Amino acid sequence: MWESPEPKKGYDVIIVGGGGHGLGTAYYLAKEHGIKNIAVIEKGWLGGGNTGRNTTIIRSNYLWNESAHLYDHSVKLWENLSEELNFNMMFSQRGVMNLAHNEHDIKEMKRRISANRLNGLDTQWLDTKQIEELVPIMNTKNLRYPVLGAAFQPRGGVARHDAVAWGYALRSNEMGVDIIQNCEVKDIKTDNHKVEGVNTSKGFIKANKVAVVASGHTSVLAQTAGVKLPLQSRPLQALVSEPIKPVINTVVMSNAVHAYVSQSDKGELVIGAGTDGYNSFTQRGGYDVIEETVRAIVELYPIFGKMKMLRQWGGIVDICPDASPIISKCEVKGLYFNCGWGTGGFKATPGSANVFAHTVAKDEPHKINAAFNLERFSDGRLIDEHGAAAVAH
Amino acid sequence: MILIDCPYCGEREQSEFTNGGEAHVIRPKNPEALSDKEWGQYVFYRSNPKGIFYERWNHSHGCRKWFNAVRDTSTDTILKIYKLTDNRPDISEFKSSLKSPSGEPAVGSGNFAVKK
Numbered sequence: 001m002w003e004s005p006e007p008k009k010g011y012d013v014i015i016v017g018g019g020g021h022g023l024g025t026a027y028y029l030a031k032e033h034g035i036k037n038i039a040v041i042e043k044g045w046l047g048g049g050n051t052g053r054n055t056t057i058i059r060s061n062y063l064w065n066e067s068a069h070l071y072d073h074s075v076k077l078w079e080n081l082s083e084e085l086n087f088n089m090m091f092s093q094r095g096v097m098n099l100a101h102n103e104h105d106i107k108e109m110k111r112r113i114s115a116n117r118l119n120g121l122d123t124q125w126l127d128t129k130q131i132e133e134l135v136p137i138m139n140t141k142n143l144r145y146p147v148l149g150a151a152f153q154p155r156g157g158v159a160r161h162d163a164v165a166w167g168y169a170l171r172s173n174e175m176g177v178d179i180i181q182n183c184e185v186k187d188i189k190t191d192n193h194k195v196e197g198v199n200t201s202k203g204f205i206k207a208n209k210v211a212v213v214a215s216g217h218t219s220v221l222a223q224t225a226g227v228k229l230p231l232q233s234r235p236l237q238a239l240v241s242e243p244i245k246p247v248i249n250t251v252v253m254s255n256a257v258h259a260y261v262s263q264s265d266k267g268e269l270v271i272g273a274g275t276d277g278y279n280s281f282t283q284r285g286g287y288d289v290i291e292e293t294v295r296a297i298v299e300l301y302p303i304f305g306k307m308k309m310l311r312q313w314g315g316i317v318d319i320c321p322d323a324s325p326i327i328s329k330c331e332v333k334g335l336y337f338n339c340g341w342g343t344g345g346f347k348a349t350p351g352s353a354n355v356f357a358h359t360v361a362k363d364e365p366h367k368i369n370a371a372f373n374l375e376r377f378s379d380g381r382l383i384d385e386h387g388a389a390a391v392a393h
Numbered sequence: 394m395i396l397i398d399c400p401y402c403g404e405r406e407q408s409e410f411t412n413g414g415e416a417h418v419i420r421p422k423n424p425e426a427l428s429d430k431e432w433g434q435y436v437f438y439r440s441n442p443k444g445i446f447y448e449r450w451n452h453s454h455g456c457r458k459w460f461n462a463v464r465d466t467s468t469d470t471i472l473k474i475y476k477l478t479d480n481r482p483d484i485s486e487f488k489s490s491l492k493s494p495s496g497e498p499a500v501g502s503g504n505f506a507v508k509k
Contacts, residue, residue, distance in 0.1 A: 220441070221495055233466075379433075
């Protein structure tokens with residue numbers, strides 16, 4: 001287990017947010033950049049935010065070069081993460097399938113597959129017959145929006161969400177990183193456009209650099225330092241069923257009817273619902289959103305019609321106008337943000353943490369995250385990934 | 394699910410409505426005089442407070458009329474609903490129960506990782 005120390009008076013780097021991205025950032029800062037005087041400050045418990053609330057899907061089949069490089073950097077790190085951290089990530093490359101339900105879906109997906117292949121990604125097109133072979137329980141024809149094909153990435157899959165937080169926590173703690181839980185950062189103190197430290201529920205802590213990775217709450221914290229971020233926070237829900245015998249051995253996502261499902265190692269179906277249509281920080285979400293997803297699931301998989309759902313929950317995601325993240329410094333010296341992951345941050349955990357650590361350590365972005373800066377919202381170089389983001393924004 | 398009191402139709406379920414984002418965003422009168430940064434602020438940046446939020450709603454599955462609301466985003470409590478022709482209510486009219494900008498309210502949050 002990692003230790004739970006009281007905070008020191010000051011640190012070289014304070015990371016706000018003890019989820020996978022934050023703990024990973026601490027790990028890579030300590031391991032690759034030789035910075036050991038680090039604290040990770042978490043309001044609740046480790047991995048209790050969106051790291052513990054997502055549907056654990058991992059893939060990199062994004063349209064634009066910048067995104068493909070970033071997300072595939074992450075998939076490559078996932079592939080060796082269990083070994084690197086000596087902690088079982090339960091990373092299972094069972095493939096991720098994105099269904100096409102109409103003519104537009106087909107064209108958009110085939111375009112994305114071509115773009116992916118130019119970037120060296122393993123995405124391929126499946127016709128309905130191939131889908132039926134892979135997922136025999138799927139109803140492809142007798143439904144309102146028939147399944148016409150799918151984009152399939154075999155290297156995609158799922159991993160254990162807690163393991164990534166715990167693995168990074170253990171190894172960064174071994175290298176001397178202080179992990180401070182149940183400590184809320186109330187505001188970020190700046191002086192003359194330079195960061196001074198953070199005010200927390202355990203008092204003021206000084207820091208040369210502050211890196212904020214607080215997902216839904218990032219923009220709220222940024223505001224306390226006088227920085228505006230182009231983010232909107234919304235609840236995103238997921239649910240799991242009672243455990244059953246193995247019936248589905250890949251991840252199936254559908255943008256058009258909004259249903260995505262995979263089966264956990266315990267046998268539960270893990271189902272992702274959508275975001276609510278309004279800003280909120282309540283971590284609950286509306287019932288009608290779940291109803292819509294369950295309706296689509298039952299139509300696609302009639303076999304699930306009489307299953308019972310065990311749990312439902314919500315997390316607050318920070319949505320960016322172009323559905324791509326922000327991994328960037330800002331106008332305040334020593335203040336860094338890794339945010340805007342919206343509805344798809346889990347897959348990026350190791351890659352995001354790795355390039356963010358580089359950004360914080362060197363005070364300049366890694367070439368992989370250079371395009372994910374804040375300036376793109378004034379110079380117009382947006383990275384529009386609304387098509388590849390699974391949950392409609 | 395929250396209930397929204399449409400000023401024209403009365404109280405209905407939220408799923409009948411479409412949210413229109415932040416209210417009272419005014420298009421700059423002189424776009425040609427603005428820098429890229431200022432124009433970007435108008436196009437992409439909206440306030441995203443935890444607490445008192447001024448927003449627009451459209452009763453899209455009802456009367457299809459637009460109106461404004463003031464809502465506490467930390468609890469989803471609707472504090473005031475007013476017509477587009479009404480003046481923006483002053484923020485001092487409303488109280489947020491949050492003790493810190495990113496804290497959790499005593500009632501109305503599902504964040505059990507933090508609630509004691």
